[in-house]
Amino acid sequence: MNVEVLQRSIRGRVFSDRQTLENYSVDSSLYQIRPSLVVVPKTIKDIIKTLLFATKNKLSVTPRGGGTGLVGSALNSGIIIDLRNLDRIRIFQNHVEVGAGVHKGRLDQILEKHGKFLGPNPSVGPYCTIGGMIGTNASGSRSLKYGSTIDNLLEVTMITASGKMLKLPSRTRLAQSVVKLARQVDRQKYPQVSKNSCGYRLDAVSNISETQKIIAASEGTLGIVVSAKLRIYDLPKKRILVILGYESIKEAAIDCQKIVKLRPSALEFVDHNTMKNITARFPHEIKCLLYVEFDANTGRNVSLLSNIIAGQILYKFSDKKSIAKWWTARNSALYFSLKNLLSSKTLPHIIEDATVPLHSLADLLLLAEKTARRYGVRLVMYGHAGNGNIHIRLASKNKCKKTINTIAKEFFTQVITMKGTITGEHGDGIARTKFVRMQYGHRTYELFYKLKNEFDPHNLLNPQKIVLARHSRGRQQLLL
Template identity: 35%
Template sequence: MHEQLVDELRASIKGRVLTGMLDRYMYASDASAYEMLPLCIVIARDVQDVVSTVKVAYKHGIPVTARGGGSGLAGQAIGSGIIIDLTHMNRLLALNLEDGYVTVEAGMYKGVLDRELKRHGKFIPVDPSSSDYCTIGGMIANNASGAHTVKYGSMIDYVEELDVVLADGSIIHARKVDLNYDDDSVEARLARELYSILAPKMGVIREGFPKVSKNSSGYRIDRVLLNEHTVDLAKLFVGSEGTLGIVVRASLRIIDIPRFRALALLAFDDTYNAALYVRDIMARLRAATVELLDRTVIDIARSIDSNFGYGYKDYECILFVELDGNSIDDVRSMMDKLISISSNAKGLKHITCSYDEDEISRLWEVRKRALAYTMKVRAGKSKPIAFIEDPVVQVDKLPDLVDALRRIYRMYGVQYTLYGHAGDGNLHTRPILDLSSDDGLRVMKALAYEVFNVVKKMKGSISAEHGDGLARSEFVRMLYGDEIYSLFVKIKQILDPKNIMNPEKKVTNHRDLLVKNLRYSKGVSRDDDNNTMLVWGSKSSAIARRITGYEDELAYVDEVGLCHGCGMCRELNYKVRMCPVYKGLQDEVASCRGRNNVLRWLLNIAHTVEKQEQDALMGSKEYEELIYKYCIQCKMCLIDCPSNVNVGKIMAEARARYAKINGLPKGYAYFAEIDRYAKLACRYSWLSNMLINSRLFRIALEHLAGIDARKRIPRFSSKMFDDLFHEYRQPALDKSVAFFADTYIRYIDPMLGLKIVRILNINGYRVEFPEQLSSGLPAILEGAVDKARRIVEFNTSSLYPYASKGIPIVTFSPSASLALRMEYLNVLDDHRSRAVAEHVQDVHELLYNLKSRAELVEFKPVDEDILVHMHCHTIVQGYDRHLISLLKSIPSLRFSILEKGCCGVGGSYSFIKDNYALSMQIGRELFDAVKASEKRVYTTGESCRLQIEEGSGRDVGLTIDLIAKAYNI
């Protein structure tokens, strides 16, 4: 039957139907603690695709689950049947500024819509922390809210009209229906039926519904009947999690963005005292937000953002109170009132106020990343788990909720994190549990019953904004009672008689749904930790330690399991680099989460599947593409991923395992030997430069070596840097550095190397040039581990004598410095490689350090107005801010940072046949920005320079060229 179903789907839709095991693994989980293997996935292209899919599902009685960004925390976006991915239905259909509404398809990302509305001074104030990577359809299905809900309301307050596909494949326009005047349409008939069910029970509904400002639990039948003759059908589907129908289009109310805002940060000695304060100010002041962070989140934020940490290290809780309005005088008046209210606040230790928009935005990023900070908590096998993370009570009961949570956690001896929307009485709390143990599961169930009972007694809701899903649906009856719950069941039966629409969510008879289908399996084998190709579980490199805050790396199995599936790697905002491949392709397979899900699933099933079957899967073309094509080793996941999952290293491990059995794919094998080939090409440059311009040769090279015939290959120098260096006479100087040149300088642009030598000479350093091979980064990252180990051994042996004497090892290529500092330790972790890693500095860093000690020889003016693009590896190593400071020291230089994402080069990645087109697609946003600007563009890395020149058709400089100009070199 399944084959027939898939055939019918493929025959009836424009989009794709994915049935491969790897695709199904990718969609088996979302941002929750659950996983469920779907039958297949439909990538819908338009409304008709959704209609056709649902009709086929209805005919066969197969469950259907709609999915947006997969950022839900309760398991709403996973299921055992057909998953419909709506993210390619992402058009803005209408924007009416005069009447104040916008119409969009359900798959549009909220962050994309925000940026468009902001251009017109408008916004939808609902702002979950996942705004940049959640969809409008998902927000409606969840009745999302966010930090500003306390003043502006939840998603249900902005939904005007919806197009909804019902269980039989019919489509309705859910709107306000006037029972006195409406015709005999499907919508009118449904409205009358709902009225007949709900009208006699409105007293029960008013009495039994949670007394809170926002609620995502159950069905929002309290908002459906507007009066005796008007039914608002749209409100029924808000918060229904796709269990009554699938929202495909939405018309939403938009309002003006307030012109002014201010922010107060208030530090308390205790969370309970902070809750008391929130209760008091909410009774006396209409704040735009009142947000809370506890000590755990504060400490992690401080470790990452030292500016935020200043002044807050000794406090248990911080409140963020934002005030806004269209008059600065009104905002200042409210701030004065806030300060007056605060004068007698119990436990208040510190208050900071700001009207500066840049500072407010920076501080808000700290609050926005609270979930990210929470997910950095590591405690052995235990993790912060979302299942009781969204209780809400009336704000005057907030202190009681804080007290109850403390008591319950103490009772079970459980550590926890706490933050949330305090102004709404909504706290996000996560116990830190090991769900791979029986005791962890026992405590999970006990905590759920304890917390939800407390919330019910306070007339609160078990979910303010995250929904019910698999985590809370079994508790909906307990929250509402049998009479209201029976109304939910009746409505579900009317709209979904076959129970195919996201079954077991909202309405379920299962009593153990909370602890079923958990992704943290007890059966994961640790054998993979003993058979790794790279080094795992050792001391963190300085780079990883700075980013993650942890002294030790995780073992391979634990690193793969670290991804909690939030979906931030699907963000389309180019100010966040992760994940450039997803930005280029916008498919789940291209996301860090998608690839990581596959590898985690393979670990989970390793002990249940025959080795022959597993080897066949891991030797397939689909698996090769997954681990090679969809990762360019930018390493931005290490920075931008909330859990700091080192997806690049995970992919390098997967590639090494693949290559051990199947050999390196074409192209990657060539670049693993790049030092040998480049040296040969340089030696016979007259011939190699002629050949790379020959179409016939390039076609042959593509066929034989896998190097794309379209890719621009730089000309090779007629003389190696090694020769030029030894011919160059340096002045006698006291200090010295060792220079690691790498491939580009040695064989393509040796004069650049001499510029760097002269810059170092000017600043008092004699340059030594030890014997060396290329960095070996392609070999390390693409799976040629044995080759990589030989390169690392050679270069480490050559550089260690300098490191052991404290002599800096200077590089220019960002990728070369990343290799020496971090990647070498993944292949050879000994005292020599550690010493070398500790002494490596990019040339920009070395000059910055001289500047910070007032030892830098002064720059001469460089009268240019330029744009600067940062190589991803520059950002990962953290010296981008040093470079900015250095450039600011050059008189007359004016510059802006070009924040348009990654260029897509990925070192060797863009040269390889199957990758070239995608690499250019990844860099398209950047190329367009370069083309559109009249300013000269400079970048920090040689590979970025080549790629941007190719993609934009413009000459691009290197930042080290600016330094050379400033020294008249």
């Protein structure tokens, strides 16, 4: 492999030094894979040349955004291609055209000046990129009302494994193959949930005009996204945030079914462990909280809310500063949970993103508690309750990898029985790719193989993610 040849042929940078390779060997997960090269392209031509170089040198290519993914989706051997220079933003009335490397924080600031916002809002805030959000089908608290990335994705422009530019939707051969495979899908095998980042989202495609949706949650395995058109919304005139307190998680989960009928813009769950990190007073009997936010008919909705809930209204905020402060506390739940669990030892985050139909939310929360008790591990839970999506962190000093796999198999079996998904927003990555077949069954999994083969017949793009190839090109190791 002659790295100099690649460096001379592109305008961007090629890195092969130890420090850079180590930086890109990790993301926000607990995994580590050292790449062979890191390329930071400046132009689309650079990306195409990198793909041709990779093909010639039998190296894989994995796109990377902010590296905030939680399951190792952006880690691989071979070449990591960092899209940070594709950072153009163009704002229109109801949509925005953005480069894949645009950081969400920068986009938010610009949109706000235009009185607009993007629906999906991962709690990681400003640090993730549009490419990464598409790659994982990211969502967030406001996805309850405004949908996940897949629901807001109007068009994708990408470079395929063969180095060709492809726009979706379009009447191209690849788009037609997507529709053909989508028609063979048994939609009953898909989870019956409002958000899903497991496998390929063939269920979201009914015709050519929806073919761009197949790229959402595809984790860089079908192409390298260079830009996208995403729907945007008018900033609401007013928001109100209500904090509800509950004596039991079951009571809170049951209330969620009533609360969603009022169309809140967010409905989030915070457990007892996470509550300890919020600087506010709570009555001692309160075991968990629900955050309920409305951005329309606020006064009317709050009075309706007080009539239908079994919990207590603890706080109500309508000023921007307090709302932002309370959201910061909720968005730091992952940080709090890791801080809390540090005295134990965190375990690989495999069962951390399950999503079930809302009527099964209480069962999901109780299942997590039962699992923790059964295996003697500590547990922290929080998440997007209105979507039935709960993040779970487990910790134990002395549990081994084998136990985690046993826990994952048992837990996922129950989640799938509830018609849920093993991942609502973080994706499959290294942590869950081996469970994708279990989620969908053999027939749908075979369609996934066919889809991957249509886009990437030589398994060049982010191999071993979503579908397991016969031969692995990369080795991975756990940091902990």
